[in-house]
Amino acid sequence: MYSSVGKREFRVDAESKVTGKAIYPQDIYMDGMLHGKTFRSSVPHARIKVDVSEAEAIEGVVKVFTAKDITGENYHGVLFKDHEVFCEKKVRRIGDPIAFVVAETPEIAEEALKKIVVEYDEIEGVFDPVKAMEEGAPQVHDGQNNAVYHYKIRKGDVEEGFAKSDVIVEKEYRTGMVDHAFLQPEAGISYMEGDKVVVCVSTQYPHFDRIEVAEALGIPEEQVRILNPAIGGAFGGREDITMQIHLALASRTLKKPVKSIYDREESFLAHSKRHAFIMKYKTGATSDGKLLATEVTIIGDTGAYASWVCNVLRKGGVHATGPYEVPNVKVDSYGVYTNNPFAGAMRGFGATQPPVAYEQQMDIIAEKLGMDPIEFRMKNIFRKGSITATGQELYESVTAVECLEAVASKINKNNR
Amino acid sequence: MKKRGIGYGCTFYGTGYGNGFPDVSVAEAELNSDGKINVYVGATECGQGSDTIMRQIAAESFGSSVEIINYYSTDTDIMKDSGTAAASRQTYNTGNALRLASEKLKDRVIEKAKDLLNLNTTVGLKIENGEVFLNSFKATKISLSEIASSLGDEKLREEATFVAHSTEMDEETGQGCPYWPYTFGAAAVEVEVDTETGKVDIIRAASAQDVGRAINPELVEGQMDGGFAMGYGYAVFEDLNLKNGKIVNNRFTNYLIPTAMDMPELEKIIIEDPESTGPYGAKGIGEPVMTYVAPAILNAIYDATGVRMTEIPVTPERLLKALKESETK
Amino acid sequence: MTTVNLNVNGKDYSVEVDGSTRLLDLLRDSLGLTGTKEGCGEGECGACTVIMDGEIVDSCLVLAFQCEGKEIITIEGVQNGDILHPAQKAFIEKGAVQCGFCIPGMVLATKAIIDKNEEPTDDEIREGLSGNLCRCTGYNKMVEAVHRAVEINKEAK
Numbered sequence: 001m002y003s004s005v006g007k008r009e010f011r012v013d014a015e016s017k018v019t020g021k022a023i024y025p026q027d028i029y030m031d032g033m034l035h036g037k038t039f040r041s042s043v044p045h046a047r048i049k050v051d052v053s054e055a056e057a058i059e060g061v062v063k064v065f066t067a068k069d070i071t072g073e074n075y076h077g078v079l080f081k082d083h084e085v086f087c088e089k090k091v092r093r094i095g096d097p098i099a100f101v102v103a104e105t106p107e108i109a110e111e112a113l114k115k116i117v118v119e120y121d122e123i124e125g126v127f128d129p130v131k132a133m134e135e136g137a138p139q140v141h142d143g144q145n146n147a148v149y150h151y152k153i154r155k156g157d158v159e160e161g162f163a164k165s166d167v168i169v170e171k172e173y174r175t176g177m178v179d180h181a182f183l184q185p186e187a188g189i190s191y192m193e194g195d196k197v198v199v200c201v202s203t204q205y206p207h208f209d210r211i212e213v214a215e216a217l218g219i220p221e222e223q224v225r226i227l228n229p230a231i232g233g234a235f236g237g238r239e240d241i242t243m244q245i246h247l248a249l250a251s252r253t254l255k256k257p258v259k260s261i262y263d264r265e266e267s268f269l270a271h272s273k274r275h276a277f278i279m280k281y282k283t284g285a286t287s288d289g290k291l292l293a294t295e296v297t298i299i300g301d302t303g304a305y306a307s308w309v310c311n312v313l314r315k316g317g318v319h320a321t322g323p324y325e326v327p328n329v330k331v332d333s334y335g336v337y338t339n340n341p342f343a344g345a346m347r348g349f350g351a352t353q354p355p356v357a358y359e360q361q362m363d364i365i366a367e368k369l370g371m372d373p374i375e376f377r378m379k380n381i382f383r384k385g386s387i388t389a390t391g392q393e394l395y396e397s398v399t400a401v402e403c404l405e406a407v408a409s410k411i412n413k414n415n416r
Numbered sequence: 417m418k419k420r421g422i423g424y425g426c427t428f429y430g431t432g433y434g435n436g437f438p439d440v441s442v443a444e445a446e447l448n449s450d451g452k453i454n455v456y457v458g459a460t461e462c463g464q465g466s467d468t469i470m471r472q473i474a475a476e477s478f479g480s481s482v483e484i485i486n487y488y489s490t491d492t493d494i495m496k497d498s499g500t501a502a503a504s505r506q507t508y509n510t511g512n513a514l515r516l517a518s519e520k521l522k523d524r525v526i527e528k529a530k531d532l533l534n535l536n537t538t539v540g541l542k543i544e545n546g547e548v549f550l551n552s553f554k555a556t557k558i559s560l561s562e563i564a565s566s567l568g569d570e571k572l573r574e575e576a577t578f579v580a581h582s583t584e585m586d587e588e589t590g591q592g593c594p595y596w597p598y599t600f601g602a603a604a605v606e607v608e609v610d611t612e613t614g615k616v617d618i619i620r621a622a623s624a625q626d627v628g629r630a631i632n633p634e635l636v637e638g639q640m641d642g643g644f645a646m647g648y649g650y651a652v653f654e655d656l657n658l659k660n661g662k663i664v665n666n667r668f669t670n671y672l673i674p675t676a677m678d679m680p681e682l683e684k685i686i687i688e689d690p691e692s693t694g695p696y697g698a699k700g701i702g703e704p705v706m707t708y709v710a711p712a713i714l715n716a717i718y719d720a721t722g723v724r725m726t727e728i729p730v731t732p733e734r735l736l737k738a739l740k741e742s743e744t745k
Numbered sequence: 746m747t748t749v750n751l752n753v754n755g756k757d758y759s760v761e762v763d764g765s766t767r768l769l770d771l772l773r774d775s776l777g778l779t780g781t782k783e784g785c786g787e788g789e790c791g792a793c794t795v796i797m798d799g800e801i802v803d804s805c806l807v808l809a810f811q812c813e814g815k816e817i818i819t820i821e822g823v824q825n826g827d828i829l830h831p832a833q834k835a836f837i838e839k840g841a842v843q844c845g846f847c848i849p850g851m852v853l854a855t856k857a858i859i860d861k862n863e864e865p866t867d868d869e870i871r872e873g874l875s876g877n878l879c880r881c882t883g884y885n886k887m888v889e890a891v892h893r894a895v896e897i898n899k900e901a902k
Binding site: 002003004005006007008009010011012013044045093094125127151152153154155171172173174175176177178179181203204205206207208210224225226227228229230231232233234235236238239264265268269273274311314315317318319322323331338339340341345347348349351352355356358359360363364373374377381382389390391392394396397398399400402403404406407408410411412413416 | 422423425426427428429430433434437458460461462463467468471472475476478479481482487489490491493499500501502545587588589590591594595600601602603605620621622624625626628629630632633635646647649651654655656660662663666667668671673683685687689690691692697702703704706707708712714715726728729
Binding site: 011020 | 773774777778779780781782783784785786787790792819820821823824829832833836837838840842843844845846847848849852878879880881
C-alpha cells in the first residue's frame with residue numbers, strides 16, 4: 001500500500017495559481033529597473049550593416065547592445081552553436097535578433113527601436129526544404145550544406161518485402177510548422193548580486209541556460225545564477241535561449257536590473273517551432289494482413305537554425321513504422337536548413353508527425369484488404385517480445401494492444 | 417450535409433534524449449532540522465506537474481504524504497542538474513534519481529533511529545508519517561524531528577544520480593536501442609464533417625495512455641486532456657501561414673487554438689503495467705498523449721467523407737477543396 | 746496625465762494615468778496587482794480578465810481613464826479573507842490547474858458564470874469559458890470545476 005504514489009494529491013502549486021499569487025517573470029518589479037526591447041530582422045536572408053547611433057542618442061536610452069558588445073562568444077545553440085546572440089553580418093530568418101535597446105521606460109525603448117538603422121543587402125532565400133537540398137541552393141549558413149542531418153534505418157530487405165507483398169500503398173504526407181502557443185509570453189529580469197549575474201526567466205532547463213549565458217558573457221558558470229519561477233507552459237518552446245543572454249549582458253554591463261517582456265507577436269518570432277515534415281511512405285502487406293515492408297523518406301524543415309534537428313529527425317526516423325512489427329524497413333530522414341522560422345523541440349519531438357502518415361497508411365491498407373482497421377492493426381501491433389525497426393526488443397510493459405482495445409471498446413460503429 | 421465517421425490512432429513513444437546521449441538526472445534529499453525532508457532537483461515545473469510528482473515520489477520513501485517535503489527546484493545555486501524538462505523524462509529520470517536519494521536518506525535516518533532507540537539492529541524498523549518505529553512494538557518510536565535535533569552540526573544529506581539506458585545506433589543501419597522506456601497510447605474519435613462549411617467537429621473521443629504506473633492519476637488525466645486539445649489543434653486549426661519565411665498568423669486572432677467550445681468531452685483510460693526500471697513503475701507521458709490524436713481525426717474524416725487528407729492542418733478551405741476534387745473524380 | 750478614481754477589490758484609489766495606459770497596466774504597474782496576466786494584448790486570450798461593475802472585461806482592451814468611478818474585481822479580490830472563493834476551491838479540487846497563466850482569468854470567468862446561472866449546463870459552461878484560452882488543460886477539468894463550484898455554493902447555503 002502506498003502512502004503517496006498513485007493518489008490524486010492536489011497540485012502543490014494550485015493554490016498560488018488560483019489566487020493570483022504565483023509569480024511569473026513578468027510579475028517581478030525591481031527598484032530602478034531598466035527596460036529592454038529587441039530589434040529583430042524584418043527580412044529572411046540578407047547581409048546587414050547596423051547603425052544604432054541615432055537610437056542611442058535618444059534621451060532615456062541607456063545603451064543599445066549589438067554584436068560588438070558581446071563580452072564572450074557571440075553564439076548559442078542546444079546542439080550546434082549556430083545562433084548568434086546578435087546577428088553581426090548576416091540574418092537568416094525574419095525575427096533574428098540584431099540589437100537590444102535598454103531604456104528607462106518600455107515606451108522609450110520602443111521609440112528607440114524605430115531609430116535603429118539596418119541596411120539589408122538581401123540574398124535569395126530558400127523556403128522549401130526540398131529545394132534547399134538541391135545543388136546550388138542558397139546556403140543558409142555560408143559554406144555549409146543545407147542538409148544538416150541524415151538518419152538511416154536499414155533492416156532486412158525492403159525490395160524483397162515489396163516483391164512478396166499483395167498490397168502496396170504509396171503516399172506522401174505533409175505536416176506544417178506550428179507554434180507552442182503557451183499562454184505566458186517570454187519575460188525575464190536580470191540583476192547583479194555582487195559579481196554574480198542573476199537571470200530570472202521562464203526556461204525548461206536552467207542549468208543549460210547557465211552554461212550558455214556564461215559562454216556568451218565570457219565568465220565562469222559560478223558567476224551565473226538562473227532562477228526559474230512560475231512558468232506559463234513550455235511544450236519544448238522554452239528549450240532554446242531567447243532573452244536570457246540579452247538580459248544578462250545588459251544587467252552585467254549596466255549594473256542595474258533589466259527587464260523585458262515579449263508581446264504575443266514577438267513570442268511567435270522568438271522561440272522555435274515544430275518541424276514541418278514531408279513524409280513519403282511506401283508500405284507493403286500480405287493478403288492476410290501481415291506487414292512486410294515499409295520504406296520512408298522524411299524531410300524535416302529546421303528553418304534557419306539547427307536547434308535539436310538531429311535528435312528530432314532521428315526520433316522521427318526511429319518512430320516511422322509506428323507500434324507495429326515490420327520485418328523489412330528502410331528509413332531515411334533528413335534535417336534541412338531553410339530561411340523559415342527555426343524549428344526545435346515541441347511536444348512529441350519528431351514522433352508526433354509520423355503517426356499522421358503511418359496511421360493513415362494502416363487504414364488505407366486495411367481497406368484495400370477488406371479488413372477492419374483494428375483487426376489489421378492487431379495482426380502487426382507491438383507485444384511483449386516484439387522487435388522494433390531499430391532491432392530493439394520490447395521485453396516488458398508493452399501495452400499497445402490494451403490501449404487500442406480500450407479506445408475501440410468505447411467508440412466503434414456498433415455503439416453510435 | 418453533415419457526415420459522421422470514426423477513426424483510430426495508435427502510437428508508441430521512446431522516452432528520453434536517446435541514442436546514447438548521456439541522459440542524467442541528479443537529485444538530493446536532506447533531513448531538515450524540523451524533521452521534514454528537503455529535496456533539491458532541477459526539474460522545472462512548466463505546468464506539467466513535476467513539483468507535485470517529485471514530492472509524491474520523495475514522500476513515498478518516508479511513508480508519508482507530500483506535506484513532509486520541502487521542495488527546491490527554481491535556483492541553479494542550490495539545486496542539482498536534473499536535465500531538461502522535456503523528452504517526457506522528468507518523472508522517469510529525475511523521479512528515479514530522487515527515489516534513489518530518498519531511499520539512501522531513509523536508510524541513514526533509520527540507522528540514526530536505531531542508535532537513538534538503543535536497538536541492536538535496524539531490522540523491524542519502519543518509517544511512516546514522520547516517525548520511525550518498531551513495527552512489532554509501536555511504542556518504541558522516535559520522530560524525525562527528534563532525530564534531526566539530535567544531530568547537532570551533522571547533516572543527513574544524500575545525493576543520487578540516475579542515467580537512462582540508451583545506446584548509440586549503428587550509423588549505417590540505424591540498429592540499436594535508442595530509447596527506454598517506450599510508452600504506448602491510442603485514441604478513438606467520432607467526427608462530424610460539415611460538407612458545406614468544411615468544419616470538423618469532434619462528437620465523441622477516447623484516449624488510452626500507458627503510464628507504467630500513475631504517480632498521480634489526476635495529473636495524468638490533465639495531460640491527456642491537454643494533449644488531446646493540442647493534437648486536435650494540430651490536425652485541424654493551427655497554421656502559421658508562412659509566406660517567404662514570414663509568419664502571417666502570429667496572433668491569437670489568426671493562429672487559432674482550440675477553445676472550451678471546440679474541445680469535446682474525452683474519455684480517459686489510464687493503462688497501468690509497471691515498468692521495472694521506473695520509479696514505482698512510472699513512465700513519462702507528457703508528449704505521447706498528443707501523438708495519436710491527429711491520425712485518429714484524419715482517419716475519422718476519411719470514414720465520414722471518403723476523402724483522404726494527407727496534409728494538415730485540415731482547414732475548412734483545404735477540406736472543401738478536397739471534397740470538391742473527390743466529387744469531380 | 747489625468748487622475749482616475751476607481752475602486753479595486755473594495756478599496757478606493759486615485760491613480761495618475763496617461764491616455765494610453767490600459768486598465769491592465771494600471772492594475773499591474775501602479776497597484777501591484779500582478780495576478781491579472783497579459784497573454785495577447787488584444788482581447789483574444791482572456792488572461793487579463795477582470796470584473797468591472799459586475800461584467801467580465803478584458804483589461805487589456807479597457808483604457809484606464811475610462812474607469813472613472815468603476816468598481817473592479819481582480820483575482821486578488823475574489824477570495825473572502827483567508828477563505829477561497831468556490832471557483833478557486835473547485836479548480837484546486839478538480840485538478841483544473843496546470844501552468845496557471847490563464848487561471849486568474851478562468852476563475853473570474855467561472856465566477857461570472859455561476860453568479861448569473863445557478864445550474865449551468867455543460868454547453869453554457871463551455872460558452873462561458875470560451876473567451877479564455879488555455880493551452881495546457883484541454884478545458885475538460887475546468888468544466889468539471891465549474892460544476893463543482895456550483896456544488897460548493899449550494900453546500901454553503
